[in-house]
Amino acid sequence: xxxxxxxxxxxxxxxxxxxIAGCATTQTSTQSKENMLVASGFKTITxxxxxxxxxxxxxxxxxxxxIKKAGKTYYVFPDxxxxxxxxxxxxxxxxxxxxx
Numbered sequence: 001x002x003x004x005x006x007x008x009x010x011x012x013x014x015x016x017x018x019x020i021a022g023c024a025t026t027q028t029s030t031q032s033k034e035n036m037l038v039a040s041g042f043k044t045i046t047x048x049x050x051x052x053x054x055x056x057x058x059x060x061x062x063x064x065x066x067i068k069k070a071g072k073t074y075y076v077f078p079d080x081x082x083x084x085x086x087x088x089x090x091x092x093x094x095x096x097x098x099x100x
Contacts, residue, residue: 033062034086037077040096042088056085064093 038044047053059065059078067074075093077086088096 036099037086037096040099041092042086044084045087046084
């Protein structure tokens with residue numbers, strides 16, 4: 001019975017470490033994406049009105065959304081945690097794609 005407990009504890013510890021490493025990697029990849037967006041020329045925009053704030057909340061988190069407004073195309077990456085969004089045009093989006 002004692003031999004079964006030791007491997008179970010080791011497996012549990014390894015699983016916990018893997019989970020912690022996975023969570024840290026996700027946060028780092030989001031930060032890396034934000035850094036690449038800024039390096040590509042995306043501008044950081046803070047919503048000024050309640051309507052803009054609500055629109056920011058509706059965008060898919062962690063993904064770049066394409067938005068057409070007044071005949072122009074914009075690419076928006078929401079950062080709801082910091083109440084901001086990264087916004088760029090087709091030229092900036094192409095530069096981001098090349099960095100990736």
